[in-house]
Amino acid sequence: MRRRIVVLGASFAGLTAALQLGHHLGRDHDVIVVSRSDQFVFLPSLIWVPFGLRTPEDIMFSVPPLLEARGITFRRGTVTRLEPDARRVFVDDQTLDYDFLVIATGPRPHYGGVPGLGPHQGHTSSIYTLDEALAAQEDYVRLLEAPGPAIVGVAPGSSCFPIATEFALNLAHQLSRRGKTEAAPVTFVTPEPFVGHFGIGGFGRAGELLQAMFDKAGITTIVDAAITRVTPGTVELDDGRKLPYRFAAILPQLRGIEPVRAVEAITTPSGFVRVDALYRTETYPEVYACGVAVHIPPPGYTRVPCAVPRTGYLSEEMARVVAYNIAATIHGRRPVALPPSAIDAKYVLDAGNTGLIMSSDHFLEPRDHAWLIPGPEAHWAKVAFEKYFLATRRRGIV
Ligand SMILES: Cc1cc2nc3c(=O)[nH]c(=O)nc-3n(C[C@H](O)[C@H](O)[C@H](O)COP(=O)(O)OP(=O)(O)OC[C@H]3O[C@@H](n4cnc5c(N)ncnc54)[C@H](O)[C@@H]3O)c2cc1C
Structure with missing residues (x-):
């Protein structure tokens, strides 16, 4: 019987899930990406x-052509409602029925928790989205013109620790190149109990x-800092x-x-999807989730709440398991159980002209190893990975 699999989202998790579904199912079933x-x-x-x-333009590419070349339908639209009892979703004002659903819609930044936070209704810059990063460029130029104290921070309850760490180090590097280190001193403010905790209790000697x-x-x-309010200045x-x-x-x-x-x-309550080790929801076994949309409970206590980052590699690996398991269910094969904690971890952290390559067998403790390679090669590894990623994904290779 022909099945319809609807994938919500077309980024790291959604794109990987769709391409892998195409790989496992060929054109015998319908895969629709929204x-x-x-x-x-x-x-x-x-x-x-x-x-x-x-x-x-350097860091974007168009998704529909590479899906359509593989017989996967792309539908541009905003998901407005899910009705899992009826097995349908609302896209704008139309409905779409499914046999299997993959939720890969990532997160939405929530600036409302801290008064005065954020680039939209508050006073701070951010780099979580492309638009925010472009707006931050204007704020950075103003800093160069009239230097003063610079803060890079993470809001309580956020998971954006690696991003903020990289941005603080890059900002300090750029200011140093322009001879502005003293005129624009950088402070890093984080809920983490130590730098390099990352909301996961640390990563080998990264701290x-x-x-x-x-x-x-x-x-x-x-x-161990909780930002409670931001005023202009x-x-x-x-x-x-x-x-x-x-x-x-400040990352939200x-x-x-x-x-x-x-x-x-x-x-x-935060809107992340609770899944089992197969990435299925308990209430609706035909509904799967992957990427940032998935809830991962924090592995330990911190005074200021820290959430677990869902990195790009982790998101793609979850998506591969989801695609495999949906295909296995359709073909009557045994699915794979691989919780996020057991997926291997890879992250290259950039510091401008140096950095830190991080790799381990498990995303969370217990780990057998956590390899760390600090030095200029980490910066070049990050640049090389960017080129490799864009070149392969633009061709639909995942
Ligand atoms: C600044 C920054 C730097 C990062 N650096 C790194 C790094 O160096 N290494 C690393 O491993 N990870 C990094 N990450 C994390 C990485 O980008 C995420 O893990 C990844 O984007 C998660 O992919 P996702 O598909 O789950 O979610 P997202 O990338 O957020 O994608 C969500 C998708 O859902 C779609 N969507 C959302 N809402 C709707 C809706 N209502 N209707 C229809 N579609 C919708 C969006 O259009 C998008 O296609 C970084 C993230 C940021 C923001």
Whole structure:
């Protein structure tokens, strides 16, 4: 019997899931991808956009042609409602029925938790989306014209620790290149109990190595910090400190998108999808999720809440398992159980002209190993990976 699989989202998780479904199922079944954008944006390169090192064209490509060449339908539209009991979704004002659903809609930045936060209704910059990174470029240029204190931070409850770490180190590097280190001192403010904790309890010796990089770059670090309010020119912490700034880029807390969050039977209060080790929801076994849309419980206590980052590699690996398991269910084969904690971890953290390559057998503890390679080769590895990723994905190779 011909089945219809609807994939919501066309980024790291959705695109990988769709292409892998095409690979496993051929043209015997219908795969339909729905996304509100027909462009793929390579988000890891957003850390360079504010400095004018990348333009949008450098890091984007069009999704529909590479799906359509494989017999996969692309539908541009906004998902507005899920009705899992009826096995249908609403895309704009039309309905779409499915036999299997893959939720890969990522997060939406939530700036509302901290008064004054964010580039839309608040006073701070951000780099979570392309538009935000482009706006941050204007704020950075203003900083160069009239230097003063710069803050890079992470809001309480966020998971954006690696992104903020990279951006702080890149900002310090760019300011140093322009001889502005003293005129524009950088402070890094994070809920993490130590730099390199990343919301996952740390990663081998990453904490030690990153603290040394921060010290060398002249960045002041404030850990275990809860940003409670931002006013024009001041970031306030819950211990009463008021940090003055001329430039402040604060990464937000993330939530699931509204139509997903509304299906309370399968989501957390923040709107992330609760899945089993097969990436299925318990209530609706034909509904799967992958990528940032998936809830991963924090592995330990922190005074200021820290969420677990869902990195690009992790998102793609979850998507591969989802595609395999849907195909296995259709073909009557045994599915694979691989929870996020057991997926291997890969992340290259850039610091401008140096960095840190991180790799381990398991995303979360317990791990058998956590390899860390600090040095200039990490910067070049990040640049090379960007080129490799865009070249392969533009050709539909995942
Ligand atoms: C600045 C930045 C730097 C990063 N750096 C790294 C890095 O160096 N290494 C790394 O491993 N990871 C990095 N990440 C994380 C990585 O980008 C994410 O893991 C990845 O984007 C997750 O993919 P996803 O498909 O789950 O979600 P997303 O990439 O957020 O994609 C969500 C998809 O859903 C679609 N969508 C959302 N809402 C709707 C709706 N209502 N209707 C229809 N479609 C919808 C969107 O159009 C999009 O296609 C970075 C992220 C950022 C923001």
